[in-house]
Amino acid sequence: MAQMTDTAGPVMTTADGTPLKQALARATRRSKIRAFLLVAPLLLFILVTFIIPIFDMLSRSVSNPEVQEAIPETAALLADWDGQGLPSEDVFASMAKELSKKENRREIGRMAARLNFEDSGFRSLLNKTQRRIDRVKEGPYKDALIAIDKDWGETRVWKIIQLMSPPTTLSYYLNALDRTYDQDGNVVMQPDWKQIYVQLFLKTIYVSLGVTVACLILAYPISYLLATLPPSRGNLLLILVLLPFWTSLLVRTTSWIVLLQTNGVINDTLVWLGVISDENRITMIYNMTGTVIAMTHILMPFMVLPLYSVMKTISPSYLRAARSLGANPLVAFVRVYMPQTVPGVGAGSILVFILAIGYYITPALVGGQDGQLISNFIAYHMQKSLNWGLAAALGTILLAGVLAMYWLYDRIVGIDNMKLG
Amino acid sequence: MADNKTPFVQFSEVQKTYDGEILVVKDLNLDIEAGEFVTMLGPSGSGKTTCLMMLAGFETPTEGRIMLGNRELNNVPPHKRGIGMVFQNYALFPHMTVAENLAFPLEVRKLSKSEIEGKVQRALDMVELTSFGGRRPGQLSGGQQQRVALARALVFEPDLVLMDEPLGALDKNLREQMQYEIKHIHEKLGMTVVYVTHDQSEALTMSDRIAVFNDGRIQQLAPPADLYERPENAFVAQFIGENNRLLGTVEEDDGRNCAVRVDGRMIRAVSVNHAGRGSPTTLSLRPERVTLNPEDGSLPNIFDAKVEELIYLGDHIRARVSTCGDDEFIVKVPNAHGHQTLAEGAEVRVGWAMEDCRALDA
Structure with a gap:
């Protein structure tokens, strides 16, 4: 009787002295591992074919790396632009330099496609400029670019490039809800014919x-x-x-x-x-x-x-x-x-x-x-x-x-x- | 029952078939008086539930008439019959509270709100569930659900209440308790009850009269004591209580008593239901009416027997003996002061009175 009161302390133990909870965990571990292994293939399948694509889709709906990747320096310079009139000569110069880089062609192509979603003139503007930029040897680059295409002289064009420069954007969501940015970066309704x-x-x-x-x-x-x-x-x-x-x-x-x-x-x-x-x-x-x-x-x-x-x-x-x-x-x-x-x-x-x-x-x-x-x-x-x-x-x-x-x-x-x- | 007044419920020549080939109910005639507690007792498939469903209106008789008071019921839909019913599985509406369940029959009768509240409260009081009105049926125990089902069948004060094996799902103690409760409520309210069960002790405890069903027919309709002590045919004798059966041939018959040859021995018995001299018969004898080792000449039937098996059951001892060519012959020896001690394999003598031995159909 005395021995029994001794062993019945606050922590219950098995005959050899291990705590009862620990012993239980050890006893059930095998079955837990087996259960996990049984569901593992399906879990992996769902992860690869369902969960990951959903997160990929979520990130794709806000990701906006195209401008950053194609013209990083111009994008950095544009960030400081106040949006009044035209950007400074530095911006034009850096734009001309980055557009003329041969190794950047693929990135520029993607940027053209991306900007084209915002305004359908961008693809032709950028293609045309890229084709002719080699002729421009020296400044002033502002005039040279405007000479290639007069759209470079429009504030709206630069405004869109500036808006699309950050690596994330809500513009896809705005688009999906029939809204868009106006020139000053305010959210406005799309024109009637684009509201669908x-x-x-x-x-x-x-x-x-x-x-x-x-x-x-x-x-x-x-x-x-x-x-x-x-x-x-x-x-x-x-x-x-x-x-x-x-x-x-x-x-x-x-x-x-x-x-x-x-x-x-x-x-x-x-x-x-x-x-x-x-x-x-x-x-x-x-x-x-x-x-x-x-x-x-x-x-x-x-x-x-x-x-x-x-x-x-x-x-x-x-x-x-x-x-x-x-x-x-x-x-x-x-x-x-x-x-x-x-x-x-x-x-x-x-x-x-x-x-x-x-x-x-x-x-x-x-x-x-x-x-x-x-x-x-x-x-x-x-x-x-x-x-x-x-x-x-x-x-x-x-x-x-x-x-x-x-x-x-x-x-x-x-x-x-x-x-x- | 030669009564002049018309019975409250009357089945006359009712037949029922589901498939046009087999009669589930064959030529049923049954009169039930107002205020009576009648039980339909029988093995499953004997037609008792079908009879109840025809009375409730969920089955239509193929032939014959069912009368309630002066009204022929055959073409009255169930909801216009005004008959309360307790179902086997209670059938309490799970999406309503207990009080809403009880109020349902009153609401469809368009009673006023205050009237409904009063009646629901009284019904809850009656089954001693006063404070349970707000609960859902799923939150009640089996016995409590049973009481709610009973209260719901009674709350609109029907003159006739049908119960379809209402205690089947309860455990033994609760079942016995509920048997008394239903009996007391019946005595208090005085409505007519038709009760269906396959449990004979339930039937014996509660009923004024019992209709024993087998093979689509009423085999015997009698008060409980008569049914047990004076069965009219071999089925009833076998179905109600324990029974020793001896098969033999009628040798002599004076209309009241007879002598039956069983395994070469002559047994004196009461003539009840045999076809006369020379015909086969079943002798029915209750185990508790058999005397062990009677004095010579004290009883008309005394035979040698051998004890085959003894089972100790506390208040009595069951002895299986072989006698008269039957080795399933049961004798109940009461565990009284100074009772006889038996040993398996012992030679004994068994005897019984002529009145206790009934010659029935073969």
Whole structure:
């Protein structure tokens, strides 16, 4: 008895005297290492293909090294310029010197492309100047440059170079929100004809909301049917719902083209039935209608599955109980059944909305001119205009919007209320 | 029951089939008086729950009529029947608090707010959950959920309450406690209760009358004591309580008593439900009515037996003996002062009175 009181001190120990916690940690270390090794390949894969690209995109949306790399000395001199009139002769001299360096050609090319995003005259201005700069042997360089191209005599040109000199910039974000810097470096709206992105974001949100609501309205009864049918028939129906999942996205989208086009199945049928005349065929594709129809169809399973999995767990005895308590079928459904499906409605809606807001291939194929969404413009800037900074800024805004949605959903419904399957 | 007044609930010639091939309920006739506590007892698949669901309105009878008071129920939807129901898994609405659950039947009946509050509070008091109104069902124990379900079925003061194995999910002690509580509430409020269970002790404890179901038919409808002591057929004798079965042939029959040949021996029994001389019969005998080593001539049936197995159960000792060609014959020896000590393999004699041995259908 006396011995026992001795060993039972404040720190619990094992028989050989090591502290109990230490012994436990040692005993569980092996299983922890094994668990980590099991997830390591996937972790590495996600890190390389997902996390790193996202941070690369975030940094690309603000990075602006082109001017710095091409004309470092001129950029440093321009930093002190007050922006009134034209810069001093020193600036012109250094510009002429740096533009004439043969080993700098690639950097200058990139700078030309970068400045061209801000004002579309820059590429030709710089190319022209570079070609002729060798003829300029001595000063005054101001006159010499203005002689090559009179644009060098404009304050605006120098102003833009000065604004684009720092290694980071918000101009891509301003651009993505239809804003720009004016001559004095103030943020102003783009001219009307260049304002497209804010409207495009709004349109993307409206379309996504519309698709979400359409999916919800169409999926709710189907899911209810699936969940209440006897399992044998329910499973068959579920396979029919999942069938589109096993078909290529491209096939599904192009089959909508076959159905909806002006000489497609639906129009032909309507004309044959005499509902519309041959001249008044309905345009249902290569516009917003086509985008919404095809996206609703393609995203439907993402609404059905969470709804179904939630409804499956709701015992039919709740509805029976409600009816035995005196509620007619409608009241029983609305007051007892529907509130219990909220986790499924939330999960399905947020899933469909988030997928819709970044949807690319369907609008690209069936959207035509006005059925394009924000992701199509991101792709355009990635592949055609090569304005990766703007593409990154648009993508970042989209990502922030989706995260804001999550936050809002968590505040209103609660994220742990969500049930995906 | 030759009663002149019309019964409160009446099943007449009710049949039910789900697939058009098998009758789940065959020709059911059942009259229930107002204020009665009737239990439908039977093994699973015997049709008892189907009967309850037809009464509640969730199943329609394929044939026959169900009457409630003077109203034919067949075409009345469940929500217009005004019947309270307690479900097997309680079916409390998980997204509503206890008070909201109780208020639900009152709200759909469009009662005034103050009236609803008063009734909900009284219902909570009745099941001793006065301070639990604000909780969700998920925060209550099984027994508490059970009480809420009971209160919800009673809060709108229905004349008829149906209970579908309401105590099935509770542990043994709680179940017994709830049995008394339901019984007391029934006595206090005086509503009619139709209760479904497969637990015979529950049925015996609570009911005024028990309808034993098997194979889609009521095998016997009787008060608990009658059911145990005077079973009318072999199924009821076997299903209710413990029972010794001896198979034999009727040799003599004077209409009241009979002599049955079992394994070459003649056993005197009461004629209840056999087809007359020469027909096969099942003798039913409760283990506690068997006397061990009776005096010669004290009982009409005395036979030699051999003790096969002894099980000590505290208040009594179960002895499995072989006699009359049956080696599953059970004798209960009460653990009373000076009871007989038995040893396995011992030769004994067993005897029983003629009234305790009932000749039933084969």
